Amino acid sequence: MKEGIEWQHIDYFNNKIICDLVELPHKGVFAILDEACLNVGKVTDELFLNAMSQKLNKHDRFTSRTNNPADKTLEHHRDFRIKHYAGDVIYSVIGFIDKNKDTLFMDFKRLLYNSANPVIRSMWPDGATSVTETTKRPVTAGTSFKISMIALVENLASKTPFYVRCIKPNEVKSPVLFDETRVQHQVMYLGLLENVRVRRAGFAFRMPYDRFLKRYKLICSETWPNYRGQVIDGVKVIIDKQGFSSDVKYGKSKIFIRSPQTLFSLEQAREEKMPSIVLFLQRMSRGALARKRARGMRAVYLIMRRYKRYKLRCYVLACQSRFGNARSMKDYGKGIQWPKPPHSMRPTVELLKRAHLRWRAFMILSKISENERPMVRLKVMAGDVLVGKRADWGFKRNWEGNYLATTKDNSTTSDFVSQVNGLKSKDGFNKVLFSSFVKKTNKFNKCADRGIVITDKFIYKVDSKKKFKPMGKGTPMTEVTGMTVSPGKDQLAIIHLNGGNDLVLCLENPIQEERVGELVGVVTSHMHKILKRDLKVNITKSASCMLGGKQRSVTVKETAVNGGPVFKKEGDTLVLMWPNP
Structure with a gap:
């Protein structure tokens, strides 16, 4: 009625009258039984029955032989009848008094409580009472x-119980027997008929509007995902769209559905929509998670990018603080230790180091005149080979190259120049790279004074005693395969050639200058230019060479002879006797 729904009254039996008959204080069966048990003197079951007949003689649900002497179904002084909802039940009062007293002496309870068995001890908590304590009279079985x-x-009142009513088809537990009388009795006793009549006359389902809208809003496109109006209006939209308006009633706070078929249809529509809703929710949740992950990744990359910029800035500032005054330093920052670069900048740092080396080389070379730069290049080529391996290689003096064309080495320069011009017009080379007086030995172990002329295309041997006349054709520079020099101060130089006949020389000059380093620089630089590869140069005390197709060993011995250097044979070894001043 509080929801404003019209309803039809259904008559049903209220079992409260039977409950009051049994348990009503001072007037119920249990109260009369307890009163009889508490009386002094000998109390019998017959006296208990008489007391009930006197106090309940006007109750229409209670009957005894005293109240109705004509009822032959009841025995005198023994039986009484209670008319229950499901039918009449005859009770015998024999043993009621004894069973209700449930006399159990306190000493026996204390005995069981003091048992060593914990289970028995827990069953008799009243035994914990001391003998000296005053105790109340124990309650009767009916009161308990x-x-x-x-x-x-x-x-049960504090819960929401759901009753399952079980019907026994027979008393013999057979799956094929059906006792109609027994089943009808159970149906009547359980009140199922009234329950069905109440359900038919009333509404099978009721639910608050907000819960109904939340549960079934997904079956209607106008209420999904959120309804913007009143809750009851959203509920009406759902019911109207499903076509169940005639089977529902709208209360003040709840919706009432009459037939279960309507509820089943709503549930079925909800179940059909559920998979698509689940997929939608999964898609949205996955999208949200993916967007969150993407934002996290973007944040990570942003932090990494900012951190890399920070490290790069720190590295640049560190380099600036260390190399800021490199221009004014004597070595232009060669001795400065580079700061440790970030991992991502290591390739770039290598480029920076090379750029610094090129700038340093530029600063050094900028102090060298254009005329001196070819000589510096030769010294660099010779230094790559000889530094740390030969004691002196003449890097402190000026390298002039064509010494036979200078008067400090050759007093007859005109003869030499005339012969060189003739060879230039004949063989077509451009210029003389190196020339010098030498001691030369051959495959016959003969030592002779000669001149060596190295041009950009050929190597010539000239006879210094015959106006520098060429001794045969020139050897092409492409035939050179390597060089060998000694680590000492002597001027031994071996030019290895294809064909098994190497040039074994000892450089000579009037002022005793070191010129082996210059010869190595000239040959290696030119071979690198024409062959695009480095020439192999050996620095060793015991050299080997090929003379006349045979391998020979060449060593250097210092001597006190003042006649100048000379090659001699000692067994199978050629020895350069180098004067020790």
């Missing part, structure tokens, strides 16, 4: 049952 039933009803 009444108290238990009240506690059970209170527990």
Whole structure:
């Protein structure tokens, strides 16, 4: 009625009258039984029956032989009848008094409580009472049952119980027998007929509007995902769209559905929509998670990028603080230790180091005149080979190259120049790279004074005693395969050639200058230019060479002879006797 729904009253039997007959204080069966048990003197079951017949003689649900002497179904002084909802039940009062007293002496309870068995001890908590303590009279069995039933009803009232009513088809537990009388009795006793009549006359389902809208809004496109109007209007939209307006009633706070078929249809429509909704929710949740992950990744990359810029800035500032005054330093920052670069900048740092080396080389070369730069290039080529391996290689003096064309080495320069011009016009070379007086030995172990002329295309041997006349054709520079020099101060130089006949020389000059380093620089530089590869140069005390197709060993010995250097044979070894001043 509080929801404003019209309803039809259904008559049904209220079992409260039977409950009051049994348990009503001072007037119920249990109260009369307890009163009889508490009386002094000999109390019998017959006296208990007479007391009930006197106090309940006007109750239409109670009958005894005293109240109705004509009822032959009841025995005198023994039986009484209670008319229950499901039918009449005849009770015999024999043993009621003894069973209700449930006499159990306190000493026996204390005995069981003091048992060593914990289970027995827990069953008799009343035994904990001391003998000297004053105790109340123990409750009767009927009162104890009444108290238990009240506690059970209170527990059920605090819950939302769902009753399952079980019907026994027969008494013999057979799956093929159906006792119609027994089943009808159970149906009547359980009140199922009234329950069905109430359900038919009322509404099978009721739910608050907000819960209904939340549960079934997904079956209507106008209410999904959120309804912007009143809750009851959203509920009406759902019902109207499904075509169930004639089977529902709208209360003040709840919707009432009459037939279960309507509820089943709503649930079925909800189940059909659920997979698509689940997919939608999964898609949205996955999208949200993916967007969150993407934002996290973007944040990570942003932090990494900012951190890399920070490290790069720190590295640049560190380099600036260390190399800021490199221009004014004597070595232009060669001795400065580079700061440790970030991992991502290591390739770039290598480029920076090379750029610094090129700038340093530029700063050094900028102090060298254009005329001196070819000589510096030769010294660099010779230094790559000889530094740390030969004691002196003449890098402190000026390298002039064509010494036979200078008067400090050759007093007859005109003869030499005339012969060189003739060879230039004949063989077509461009210029003389190196020339010098030498001591030369051959495959016959003969030592002779000669001149060596190295041009950009050929190597010539000239006879210094015959106006520098060429001794045969020139050897092409492409035939050179390597060089060998000694680590000492002597001027031994071996030019290895293809064909098995190397040039074994000892450089000579009037002022005793070191010129082996210059010869190595000239040959290696030119071979690198024409062959695009480095020439192999050996620095060793015991050299080997090929003369006349045979391998020979060449060593250097210092001597006190003042006649100048000379090659001699000692067994199978050629020895350069180098004067020791």
